Amino acid sequence: MFSARYLVAAVLAGTATVGSASIAPAKDGALTTSGLPVPRFVSLKSDHVNVRVGPTKDNDVSYIYTRSSLPVEITAEFENWRRIRDSEGAEGWVYHSLLSGRRTAVVIAKVKDDLTPLYDRADPTSAIAARLEPGVLATVRRCSGSWCRISGSGFDGWIEQQRLWGVYPDEKLD
Known part of the structure; x- marks a missing residue:
């Protein structure tokens, strides 16, 4: 043994x-x-x-x-x-x-306790749909390689891919 x-x-x-x-x-x-x-x-x-x-x-x-x-x-x-x-x-x-x-992911922040913006579109100039705390759990709908569409309890939108743990950098998901 x-x-x-x-x-x-x-x-x-x-x-x-x-x-x-x-x-x-x-x-x-x-x-x-x-x-x-x-x-x-x-x-x-x-x-x-x-x-x-x-x-x-x-x-x-x-x-x-x-x-x-x-x-x-x-x-x-x-x-x-x-x-x-x-x-x-x-x-x-x-x-x-x-x-x-x-596929799911956890939101990570640039700075501890920072809120991460969730956008209406995969564009940082689009409207902010929500601001998510670090540790928020989300379902990954798709990723373009730089942006991911995620959803969860009370939110749905686009987030910069680098703000998620659960997808690889530059990974594409449909």
């Missing part, structure tokens, strides 16, 4: 072996066991997601997410497990069925 510390350290260092299977972080854009590229953004499907120190149910739970739809980034895969990272940099392993392909 392997130790969780060994496994996590080995994966972060480059490779690890569990039984006859090898775990290796995928290089940007590489395909993995799911057939999807890593890294990629997804969201939490449930309001109770156990995050483990390694990719099995035998590993300890390091923390629990209690917010459904929170965006996370998949950074590695091992069988049906996904290593994820959140907007604060916390990492761990979750079972794949607890994740959704639905």
